[in-house]
Amino acid sequence: LINRVFSVFANPRKLGEGVYGEVFATTYDGIATALKVILIPWFQILINRELSALFDPKAEFSTPNFIQLLKTNVVKGLYPQQFLTAWDAFDEANGSENDRPTNYASEQQLFVTMGMAMGGVDLEHYQVFSYEMERSTISLVVAEERLEFEHRDLHVGNALVLESNMILRSQGVKVHLIDFTLSRMSKEGTTIFRDLENDEELFAGDSDYQFDIYRMMRKSNQGDWLAFNPKSNCFWMHYLAMELINKRRCKKAITRKRRRDLQKIWDHLLEFDCLRELFTHDEFYDVLQRHMVVKPPTGRWRQ
Numbered sequence: 001l002i003n004r005v006f007s008v009f010a011n012p013r014k015l016g017e018g019v020y021g022e023v024f025a026t027t028y029d030g031i032a033t034a035l036k037v038i039l040i041p042w043f044q045i046l047i048n049r050e051l052s053a054l055f056d057p058k059a060e061f062s063t064p065n066f067i068q069l070l071k072t073n074v075v076k077g078l079y080p081q082q083f084l085t086a087w088d089a090f091d092e093a094n095g096s097e098n099d100r101p102t103n104y105a106s107e108q109q110l111f112v113t114m115g116m117a118m119g120g121v122d123l124e125h126y127q128v129f130s131y132e133m134e135r136s137t138i139s140l141v142v143a144e145e146r147l148e149f150e151h152r153d154l155h156v157g158n159a160l161v162l163e164s165n166m167i168l169r170s171q172g173v174k175v176h177l178i179d180f181t182l183s184r185m186s187k188e189g190t191t192i193f194r195d196l197e198n199d200e201e202l203f204a205g206d207s208d209y210q211f212d213i214y215r216m217m218r219k220s221n222q223g224d225w226l227a228f229n230p231k232s233n234c235f236w237m238h239y240l241a242m243e244l245i246n247k248r249r250c251k252k253a254i255t256r257k258r259r260r261d262l263q264k265i266w267d268h269l270l271e272f273d274c275l276r277e278l279f280t281h282d283e284f285y286d287v288l289q290r291h292m293v294v295k296p297p298t299g300r301w302r303q
Helices: 002-006 042-055 081-094 134-147 200-204 209-221 231-246 256-271 275-280 282-291
Strands: 009-018 021-028 031-038 069-076 110-117 159-163 173-177 185-187 190-192 293-295 300-302
Touching: 002 069, 009 031, 009 081, 021 081, 031 069, 042 069, 042 110, 042 134, 042 185, 042 190, 134 173, 134 185, 134 231, 134 275, 200 209, 209 231, 231 256, 231 275, 256 282, 275 282
Parallel strands: none
Antiparallel strands: 009 021, 021 031, 031 110, 069 110, 159 173, 185 190, 293 300
């Protein structure tokens, strides 16, 4: 059961945590893997699986910027000792806001484990070489088109940056979008979402533009979290753009004039109803097309 499943993941080290559970850095079949251990929120498995499938380059619209799902299991029982040791090391070094797993695990406790490809360092702790947001934007456009997807929580901790040797103009990094706890998607008539309307704590923050975005989403969808409202993705991309432009997260300095020009361009996001409208906007399209691969002969594009 739980020990048999966990035994295939070697040398665990706790990476982080959230209200959902714990994340460990480990290896699976020699591949660096992030193992997420959560208490049965089945919707996260479905969303991760569908977004992972967007990697398929044969599809009309595809993107490699959502984390690949490698292995999923439902397990029962107590946490293995090596994972408790990793949890304790993280708690000692960083302090944990979560209860130690021994406080809630039991012989009958069910968990979901999701082994996912390592995505990199979150944007909050990484200085990128460029302020360009194009690849993340295109990824969300693909998810909007294929799955009526809204992330709904795309703050700097949920955008991972991985150094790579990509051929496309990507400044040597690849951006992955993670954590779909608050996300919404539809496929074949079925919608997965979380009703945020009664989560007043989510809408009460005031220390950062991030918290304004939650309130902007709520105002835009009028409290209907089931409905598809892609404008929320525009809000979050505007937030990320402002983080890069104004908070000096870039290694290359941006002149004051260039910062003003960039902010003027990205402020248009707040006028759009969905991210696809970027492709009808001349200033955005000139930049975005550098990061797209066009699939002949139809003229359709994909990343």
